[in-house]
Amino acid sequence: MPLDILCVDDDMRELVSAMRTCIDFKLNGAFFTSGVEALKYLRNTNVLPRAYLIDMRLADITEENIEELDSPLQIFKYVKKHGDTTHFRFHTGNLSEHDEKVIQQTSAKYLIKGDDDYIEFFEFRGAQNSF
Structure with a gap:
């Protein structure tokens, strides 16, 4: 069964909230605290998810975690090349x-955590099963 949504956030509270919302709307999701791990998942799956909710800033900037910091941008680029960025x-x-900088490079849509649009992203698509 293909995934409805792939969520990435280094804050476990945000992931648990996304999980609960997915359960409420009967959405099949995959959840990652690491963008690097999510990108590995995408590269090794035959069917890409229908929607994505990716935290733009997964790590503080240090020399050791440059790959993790860049992973949201790399996830977008991978999805754009191999799938659909509509959702x-x-x-x-x-x-x-x-x-x-990420928004400027991708022209992707974004949500601010806690805004009404954030919840509506799940509610509308879950209720309409429109992912």
Whole structure:
């Protein structure tokens, strides 16, 4: 069964919230705390998910985690090349300089955590089964 949504967030509370929402709307999801691991998953699956909710800033900037910091952008590029970005959304707690660069490079839509649009992303698509 193909995934309805793939969610990535390094904050476990955000992932648990996304999991609960998926359960409420009977959506089949995959959840990752690491963008690097999510990208590995995407590269090794035959059928890509129908929707994506990816945290734009998965790590603080240090030399050791550059790959993790870049992973949201790499996930978008992979999906754009191999799938459909219609239901791809980045999300963030607040737009940082890093987030603005990601948006500028991708022109992807984004959601601010806690905004009404954030919940509506799940509610509308879950109720309509429109992923």
